[in-house]
Amino acid sequence: MSGVTTRRLHCTGPRSAAAAMLAAALALGCARAPVRPGADAAGGREAAVNGVVELRLAVPAGAPVRAEVLAPSGARIHVPAFPVPGGWAARFRPREPGRHRWVARSGEGAAAAEVARGEVMAEDRGLAGQVIVSGGTLRTEDGRPFRPLGENRFNVYDPTWSDGLSPADYVARMAADGMNALRVFVFTACGRAGTMPNPGCLEPVLGAFDEAAAARYDAIFAAAEAHGVKVVLSVFAIGFTPGDAWKGWEENPYSAARGGPAAGNTDFFLDPRAREAARARLRYVLARWGASPALLAIDLLNEPEWDGAIPEDHWIPWAEDLARTWRAEDPYGHPVTAGPVGLHWNVEEDERAWWASAACDIVQWHRYGPDVHDVHDLAEALVETTRDTARYGKPVLIGEFGWGGDAKPEHDHTHVGIWAATFAGAGVLSHSAPPFTEDSDEPMTPARARHFRTLAAFLRRAEARGPLAPAPEPAVRRAPGLRALALGGERAAAVWLLAPRPGYGGRVKGARLTLAGIAPGRWRVTWVEDVSGEVIAVEERDASGPLPLDVPPFARHVAALVERIE
CATH class of the missing domain: 2.60.40.10 (Immunoglobulins)
Incomplete structure (x- = not known):
């Protein structure tokens, strides 16, 4: 190891x-x-x-x-x-x-x-424990809130996709950029029989687990433990689409073409022999990485709608069955999730039956597409879908979002996505990959990563006095179309503003907010330029009810930290 x-x-x-x-x-x-x-x-x-x-x-x-x-x-x-x-x-x-x-x-x-x-x-040397689900939120075992913020860098074990960096160096870079979560795929499409398997192929032959591939995952977990990064491990990812050059079912060791028990891709989810073989893989993953405090969640399946057009009434019962196995045998109680695309792309039904199931601990969905290339449409989709899926009383994780057309060097699409999702109450992982597909792939350059670093620093200060939760949207005056989102707690609150669509990029002046849920007393308001983290204004105000806030001039977006003066 x-x-x-x-x-x-x-x-x-x-x-x-x-x-x-x-x-x-x-x-x-x-x-x-x-x-x-x-x-x-x-x-x-x-x-x-x-x-x-x-x-x-x-x-x-x-x-x-x-x-x-x-x-x-x-x-x-x-x-x-x-x-x-x-x-x-x-x-x-x-x-x-x-x-x-x-x-x-x-x-x-x-x-x-x-x-x-x-x-x-x-x-006891003060090492951090694992993340657990508590009261519908994610927390560390010592009770601190955990907000997933990071990357869907799905094959981080492959340096050719990861800026030439080893897994240890890539994870270290993520941590330096303020990220605390990484989603990784265990590849199921292993390559054509007789060829060199994908470096993420754990099971090149049914029931036989490759030690060299497993050692790559070992390295990821060791680095994650060393740097305080938590890993969402997707156990069955890529390999259910017949005839596809990259995610081909014919390259899946569970397929009959590779000697497996399943004649077709949907048979993988229905055939009892394939089910038991899948259970064996899950048990291997549990044995090898279940003890790691860096394992945030076990992710049973990646995007069945996109990879193989697997109907919901096939994969949901399969996921419930495997989740029961995991829960019965995992002595540490790691959360279980699955990674469907989400409500905007379904095959026959939708994912609501899975999210409502007791087998699902974390509600996860992904968001791509031309309808969310505009940052206002993106913010609306992420906020409203987060609020919709929060009805299940479980943590919400946006496991992937991104766009290869994100304007450089601003990366405003990435910026708006992670701030809007966070203030809606979701964990959020931005997809990162070399630019193969414009609809989704965007590398994690230093210019893009700084947005994570600034948000992480803002959240650390905001929650230094206690956890914050989504709060009612502040009322806005003098700026039609301005979107305001808030997080609130007993001793602090945070506000994030997105400028109106008309004239976006120009200066917004004279806006005023009214922040509800503020206890009587004196409060310090610190306005922050949310790209650089630079403080642009500080004032103190007395509250005896809803707190009025005068917004300093800004472009695109701005944030405020509201702290009670003890």
Whole structure:
């Protein structure tokens, strides 16, 4: 695994005579345990709380291997192992300080025999935990709000698509640009039989997982853990469209053309044998990356409307079934989502049955198309669809949006998209790719990335006094067509303004807002140029009801931070 240190864990052989005989027969070695950065040995302690520990077990391939981990509190988890060269590996994440005891067993049910045991001492070094769903929002395990802001850089493991950067360097750059979320594809179209597979092809042959490809995903997760970036991992992406040169069904190992059980692309979702094979892939993903605190959500399927025109009544029951498997076997409770295009593009029905399902934890949709190339149309679509889909009481994630025609160097389409989505209450990931398709592909250049950096810095200050949530739109006077969006909390509020469509790009002067929901007291209002982050005006006002705000002259858009003076 890329970027790990290796420390020997305290471990002993099996205790029962029968298990001892099995261990001898298997030439068992109590293997070294690679530990991710942040979980290295120090002062006799072997790991950190929220660091990923890997147990290497020299057990030959054959019967499945699982590890049981007992935490100091008495909490017990079971984690599946996955095959690696020379044996098996099991990964787990200590979630509390103290001594964690583990036992590894090989085999099924009552026939499972102990093959190794040991212990890990974990200390709390302040490492961040995973993201959870709480009260319809995303939060870190320590209770802080988490607003996904980042990229759909789906094949970040391929440097030819990622500015020549390694996954570690690309993720580091994202973090430096204020991004905290990355969506990545596990490719299902692996290339024609006998050719070099796509670098994101995890399963080139049905049921056989490629160690070199898995190591690329390992590198992504290790970098994400190191830089505080969370990963949405799309487990079945690209490979359901018959006859397509890039996402061809014929290149999918689940297809009959590649020796799989499914005659056609829709059979993948209906055939029981294909379903069990898909479950096996999901379990491998859980075993290998489920322990990572960087795993934001497991994304079961990418854009079935666009890739294969899969009907909703095919993929939704399939997704519900796999979500039940994930939820039953994931000891960490990572959220589950799926990535359909959204309500503007459907095959037979729409995604509402999935979003309403208990199997779906995060409502996700994507937005592209000529009807949202204009920034006012984009803002309207993102805001209204976010509000519409928030009815399910779940976090909303815009998993992809973008346009290759985004004017340079302003990148106003990107800017308006991420600010409008954020103030509507959604997490938002902008699609980034070399310019192959103008409808969607736009590289993440420094000129484009600065918009994320400025928004992230604004949000950090805005939520320094507590979480903010979407608030009623402020009333606007003296500027017809001006759109105002607000986030509100007990001790702070934030406002973002989009200039009217007529005359867009010119100066807007003399506008006034009325901000509701402000508690009586004295408030500081800081107006910020929302591209550069430069402060353009500061004033203090007393509130005894709705707070009037005089907007300084601006072009295109501007933001304000309203903070209570204690």
